[in-house]
Amino acid sequence: MNHPLKPFLDEYVPAINGHLESLVFLDGELEGFAGPLAEAMHYSLEAGGKRLRPILTLMAYRMLAPDWRRALPVAAAYELVHTYSLIHDDLPAMDDDDLRRGRPTNHRIYGEALAILAGDGLLTEAFRLLTENVAAAPEVVVKLVAGLSRAAGSRGMVGGQAIDILIQGKKTGREKTLLEVLHRRKTGALISASLLAGIDLADGSPELRSRLAEFGEVIGLAFQVADDILDEIGDEASLGKDIGSDRELDKLTFVSLFGLDGARDRLAGLHAQARTLLVPLGPAAAGLRAVADYIVERDR
Amino acid sequence: MNHPLKPFLDEYVPAINGHLESLVFLDGELEGFAGPLAEAMHYSLEAGGKRLRPILTLMAYRMLAPDWRRALPVAAAYELVHTYSLIHDDLPAMDDDDLRRGRPTNHRIYGEALAILAGDGLLTEAFRLLTENVAAAPEVVVKLVAGLSRAAGSRGMVGGQAIDILIQGKKTGREKTLLEVLHRRKTGALISASLLAGIDLADGSPELRSRLAEFGEVIGLAFQVADDILDEIGDEASLGKDIGSDRELDKLTFVSLFGLDGARDRLAGLHAQARTLLVPLGPAAAGLRAVADYIVERDR
Numbered sequence: 160m161n162h163p164l165k166p167f168l169d170e171y172v173p174a175i176n177g178h179l180e181s182l183v184f185l186d187g188e189l190e191g192f193a194g195p196l197a198e199a200m201h202y203s204l205e206a207g208g209k210r211l212r213p214i215l216t217l218m219a220y221r222m223l224a225p226d227w228r229r230a231l232p233v234a235a236a237y238e239l240v241h242t243y244s245l246i247h248d249d250l251p252a253m254d255d256d257d258l259r260r261g262r263p264t265n266h267r268i269y270g271e272a273l274a275i276l277a278g279d280g281l282l283t284e285a286f287r288l289l290t291e292n293v294a295a296a297p298e299v300v301v302k303l304v305a306g307l308s309r310a311a312g313s314r315g316m317v318g319g320q321a322i323d324i325l326i327q328g329k330k331t332g333r334e335k336t337l338l339e340v341l342h343r344r345k346t347g348a349l350i351s352a353s354l355l356a357g358i359d360l361a362d363g364s365p366e367l368r369s370r371l372a373e374f375g376e377v378i379g380l381a382f383q384v385a386d387d388i389l390d391e392i393g394d395e396a397s398l399g400k401d402i403g404s405d406r407e408l409d410k411l412t413f414v415s416l417f418g419l420d421g422a423r424d425r426l427a428g429l430h431a432q433a434r435t436l437l438v439p440l441g442p443a444a445a446g447l448r449a450v451a452d453y454i455v456e457r458d459r
Numbered sequence: 460m461n462h463p464l465k466p467f468l469d470e471y472v473p474a475i476n477g478h479l480e481s482l483v484f485l486d487g488e489l490e491g492f493a494g495p496l497a498e499a500m501h502y503s504l505e506a507g508g509k510r511l512r513p514i515l516t517l518m519a520y521r522m523l524a525p526d527w528r529r530a531l532p533v534a535a536a537y538e539l540v541h542t543y544s545l546i547h548d549d550l551p552a553m554d555d556d557d558l559r560r561g562r563p564t565n566h567r568i569y570g571e572a573l574a575i576l577a578g579d580g581l582l583t584e585a586f587r588l589l590t591e592n593v594a595a596a597p598e599v600v601v602k603l604v605a606g607l608s609r610a611a612g613s614r615g616m617v618g619g620q621a622i623d624i625l626i627q628g629k630k631t632g633r634e635k636t637l638l639e640v641l642h643r644r645k646t647g648a649l650i651s652a653s654l655l656a657g658i659d660l661a662d663g664s665p666e667l668r669s670r671l672a673e674f675g676e677v678i679g680l681a682f683q684v685a686d687d688i689l690d691e692i693g694d695e696a697s698l699g700k701d702i703g704s705d706r707e708l709d710k711l712t713f714v715s716l717f718g719l720d721g722a723r724d725r726l727a728g729l730h731a732q733a734r735t736l737l738v739p740l741g742p743a744a745a746g747l748r749a750v751a752d753y754i755v756e757r758d759r
Contacts (some may be wrong), residue, residue, distance in 0.1 A: 184613040189622075192640055196613060196621035247579060252550075252571035271552035272624045275575065276617050279547060279582065283612035286586050290605035297597035304604050305590035310585035313484040313496055317576050321496035322489075324572045340492055 162456070164449040167214065171227075178231045179204050179238060184284060189370045199269040199277035200284075203242050206260045211382075211450070212237040212353035218446040219357030219371060230360055232292035233303060236285040237353040240311050243281035246274055246348075248320065282311070295360055302359045310352030314369030319345025325410060338411055343376055343385040350382070367440075374436045374447065381429040381454050387412040388422050389457065430455040462756070464749040467514070471527075475513045478531045479504050479538060484584060499569040499577035500584075503542050506560045512537040512653035513749070518746040519657025519671060530660055532592035533603060536585040537653040540611050543581035544649075546574055548620065550580065561659045577676075582611070595660055610652030619645025626711060637712055642683040643676055650682070651675030667740075674736045674747065680730040682754050687712040688722050730755040 170345060182204075213234030220230040249256040249264040250271060256264050266274035289303050309315060322341045354371045374429040391414045413422040433451040437444040482504075484497040513534030520530040544677060549564040556564050566574035582660040589603050609615060622641045629638060654671045691714045713722040733751040737744040 185618060186614050188640060189614060189618050189644070192637060193613070193618045193621045193625065195625060196618060201615065243579075247575055250575065252575060263524060273621065275547055275550065275552060276621050278625065279543075279578075280613035280617040280621075282579065282582060283608050283617060286604055287608035287612055290601050290608065297601045300604075301590050301597045301600045304586055304600075308583050308587035308590065312587055313493070313500065313580035314486050314489060317580040317583060318489050318493045318496060320487060321493045321573065321576050321580075324576065325493065337492060340488060344489070 162449070162453060163445075164453045167218070167446045167449060171214050172210055174228065174231060175210050175217075175234060175238065176205070178235050182235065182284070182288075182412070184280060195269065195273060196276060196280060199265060199273050200280050202268060202418050203246050203259075203265045203277065204239065204281070206262055208238075208242070208260055210238060212241050212350060215350065215353045215447075215450065216360075217377070218450070219354045219363075220361050221357075221446070222367075222443045223358070223361035223363050229294060232288050233356050233360055234304075234353075235292075236288045236307060237349065237356065239281045239285040239288070240316075241305065241349060243278040243285075244311075244316055244320070244363040246278040246281070250274060253320075253324070264441070271330055293360070299359060299362070303356055305356055305440055306352045306359065310348040315344055315348035315352075316346075319343070334411055334416055336429065338413065338416060339380070341411075345385050347376045347379030350379035370436055370440075371447075374433055374451075377429050377433045377436065378451055378454055381426055381433065381451070384413045384422055384426045385454055386459050387414045388419065388426065391415075391419060426455055462749070462753060463745075464753045467518070467746045467749060471514050471517050472510055474528065474531060475510050475517075475534060478535050481538070482535065482584070482588075484574055484580060485688075486651050495569065495573060496576060496580060499565060499573050500580050502568060503546050503559075503565045503577065504539065504581070506562055508538075508542070508560055510538060512650060515650065515653045515675070515747075515750065516657040516660075518750070519654045519663075520661050521657075521746070522667075522740070522743045523661035523663050529594060530657055532588050535592075536588045536603075536607060537649065537656065538676070539581045539585040539588070540607065540616075541649060543578040544583075544611075544616055546578040546581070549727050550574060553620075553624070560620050577696070599659060599662070603656055606652045606655055606659065608633065610648040615644055615648035615652075616646075619643070623699070630691070634711055634716055638713065638716060639680070641711075642680055647676045647679030650679035670736055670740075674733055674751075677729050677733045677736065678751055678754055679735075681726055681733065681751070684722055684726045684729065685712045685757050687714045687752055688719065688726065690714075691719060726755055 180201070184200050185193055216234035216237055217227050221227040245259060246265045248254050249259055250266055257267055258264065265277055269277065285307065289307065290300060292444060293300055293303065311317065315320075319341050322337065323345060323354055326337060351372050352375070354375045358371060360366050367434050390412070413425060417425060430451060434448065437448050437451070480501070484500050485493055500532060516534035516537055517527050517530050520525040530686045548554050549559055550566055557567055565577055569577065586604060587608065589607065590600060593600055593603065594600065595603075611617065619641050622637065623645060626637060651672050652675070654675045655668055658668050658671060690712070713725060717725060730751060734748065736746050737751070
């Protein structure tokens with residue numbers, strides 16, 4: 160990879176991975192009885208994802224303060240929540256996927272019951288991390304918990320996922336609105352919140368907060384459009400999940416709704432919008448600019 | 460019902476139910492798209508449970524402060540987490556139950572996918588309630604989030620549930636230790652934490668905190684022993700769930716391990732221990748005393 164994002168990844172990803180690996184989900188007494196639960200939680204957590212959300216937390220924080228490692232527990236909390244959502248999404252009752260990030264999905268290794276619990280555990284532990292591992296004033300911790308719970312809950316990610324389930328195979332006549340609402344909630348909310356968490360931890364201004372919230376929504380949507388394009392044209396090896404699975408399920412996607420060219424136009428528009436939002440932030444936003452570029456260029 | 464607990468139930472349960480019914484899980488935009496998610500969340504939340512955990516929060520708070528309605532959002536958060544755990548426990552991949560509290564289980568009405576999401580949503584919304592609906596200083600809110608996340612996560616309820624899954628059909632040779640660890644985590648941790656949440660909200664002393672933590676663990680265990688006894692001798696109508704389902708699954712229970720008389724002796728011992736812990740608290744603990752008595756007398 161020779162991309163402007165590379166130096167940022169080289170710096171942040173090992174730190175994020177190291178922090179995630181160091182997390183202890185059981186105490187001594189439980190270790191002997193519930194070991195496979197912690198194993199299942201770490202299995203998906205360390206399956207080598209892109210770490211987009213924690214990277215965004217670190218980048219946003221670093222725009223305001225140099226000691227970015229202080230933001231690692233907050234960044235980790237976002238990766239825990241993202242990982243829980245993938246485990247539950249992959250379940251037979253949901254998308255029924257066998258592969259994720261090139262490896263068998265959690266329930267294919269640990270069984271459905273433990274996979275459900277591993278997801279539940281990761282979600283709950285994310286909130287414990289925020290209260291026990293973050294060095295910040297109580298007002299800040301409360302803001303962090305509020306931001307994460309709102310973005311991940313029924314008004315955010317879970318709500319978006321519910322729409323995704325509810326519309327399968329149904330024609331509503333308002334597909335275009337619906338697709339945007341779905342992805343703003345399912346993906347955009349958590350991506351935006353991961354940026355805002357970095358700003359909140361560094362006590363950033365309301366102006367910066369609202370600018371980055373919008374940036375997060377835009378790249379969240381771009382990410383999903385790119386994903387839909389990749390699902391249409393990608394190959395199994397590079398994507399690491401079942402290809403064409405969206406089409407098989409007759410899923411509503413940006414490609415199914417706007418065609419491949421239409422989806423590509425939409426992606427270009429979102430990319431321009433994201434870059435415009437960063438202009439006033441100058442060189443401090445170099446990392447975020449690289450993320451926006453990377454999301455768009457993934458499909459090449 | 461003519462029990463010393465009745466006046467307490469008459470006062471608290473309508474307030475708890477009213478508060479739960481008033482919770483809004485979606486915003487205007489989502490209402491039209493994800494309505495069934497909120498419906499599924501409210502379905503299980505309002506299935507008429509015993510409300511044990513929220514009652515304990517209110518009782519603990521009221522030992523220290525008269526304005527118990529202030530503790531309702533905290534009490535509600537505990538009921539949300541308890542309800543999520545029931546929805547996930549009932550899933551086909553877990554206990555595969557068709558009935559809960561005398562009504563079809565969540566997934567029997569809404570399907571597995573939405574039931575999983577309803578559980579995820581309730582768990583996440585519990586944390587949102589603590590940060591958005593509780594009138595308390597940030598230090599207190601952080602304590603509340605820490606207490607709930609620790610009790611509900613992999614070191615608490617989820618860890619206990621994982622043990623329950625992992626031991627099914629296995630002989631380990633250390634069944635007696637295991638059964639206690641399992642239930643202290645699966646049931647005791649959240650019951651204890653629901654009491655401590657009331658104490659924390661009212662800024663109670665560390666001494667009272669640790670006394671009630673122990674009381675919570677003891678009645679949590681008593682509750683489970685009583686449950687195992689009821690499962691053995693109860694009838695479907697009064698319990699509202701499938702009878703003998705534990706035995707069918709060859710589950711480890713206090714009855715299967717100690718016999719019916721042994722389990723009854725254990726229950727009596729726990730009851731005495733719970734009452735002894737309350738002695739120094741005098742008349743202020745009348746409500747908690749009634750709860751301890753009620754748990755034991757349920758099997759008559």
